[in-house]
Amino acid sequence: MLKMIPPAIVLILCLTGVCLDSVAAEEAQSEPAIKTAVDQKSEQQEYEAILYELGSFPVRRLTEPYQNNGHPGEVYFMGHRIDVHGWLPPLRATQYLTRTERKANQLPRKQLRYERYVAFLDVKTYQQSRDPLLFAILRFTLDEMQRSQLEIKQPEDLLQVYHARIGLEEAVLKALQGRGLTGPMVADLYRQYGDPVLLRYLTPPTRGAQEYRAFLEQLLKDQSIEAALRFVVYTQLYQADRQKYLAGYKAFISDHIEQLPDWRDRKNMNTALSAIGDAESIEIMNRSLLNDPVAEVREWILVVEQLDRKRVQPAVIDTLLQIAEGKGKPCQHVLPTCFKIPEQGTELRPFLFAWLDWAREQPNLAQETQQKIERVLQVL
16 A cells, blocks of 8 residues: 555655654653643742731831831831741731831731641741742741740751751740750750851750750850850850859859940840849949940939839949049940930930939938939039
């Protein structure tokens, strides 16, 4: 039969078959690509739906002006970027919307169930895809679990994010702090990863936890650990046995309080001294009150004095007189303050007036202390 078909026709049929096969092959190859694009679009829509469910809001939909520090599409507050890959955190979202927009988008959202939050912690998928929207979901889920103070049914639900090492380690610790994160758990994580930030989440050793206590004492001796973190370690030991560690604790603070670079750590040391409250501790605090370069630290010393003792220490008034006379070192605020800063004199002057007004109203003031307060006000 084939012998009856002209050779030219046979050639045409063969070429046509080859072309059809090529088209079919191309179509077969393009199908996965189209499917992948559709899947990605569907995935992005799913992630956005979850972000809305968490109470987040996209920057691209904001109608009110916001600070972007020269980076369109990014939102800044006090110099720090607060959006995550173009989405505002649930806690912040409502601050950038009008009342009508908040109502239309049903913001703020109600707290979700624990199981729902855990379902959003899809770490394995993120490790494979590195999708920025999924990262935002992980971050906001941890933030919301911390803010809502939900009972943590299983710490490992959150610790899986810590073990993944994707940049959300401290968000996990904050969410677990006081709600399932124990000192021995922190110790195990520190042995595995050596993250210095872990030491800020230690807890006092309980009776009988000899291994954990030994771990803390070993950290205390490790000179390679910065003093601010060893202070946190020392605080846990002191809280567990105040009589045993008191003398060493005060000596450690006295030796390091002026050397710590972060003003918040110096503030914490002064808080600890105020809680101890003996004459030696008050003396160290007065030294900080006179010389600390950050105004917030000095103001905090007076605040804790007011809260902890609710009475006026004559030694504190003596220090304030020295400040008023210009004998202390200069200081500046590092955070915005509600007080109008004077062009001359100490930057603390407005705060000191307010504090001294409180002090002069306290009952049972000795006449000498009253006179000193009036003297400070006069000099200021």
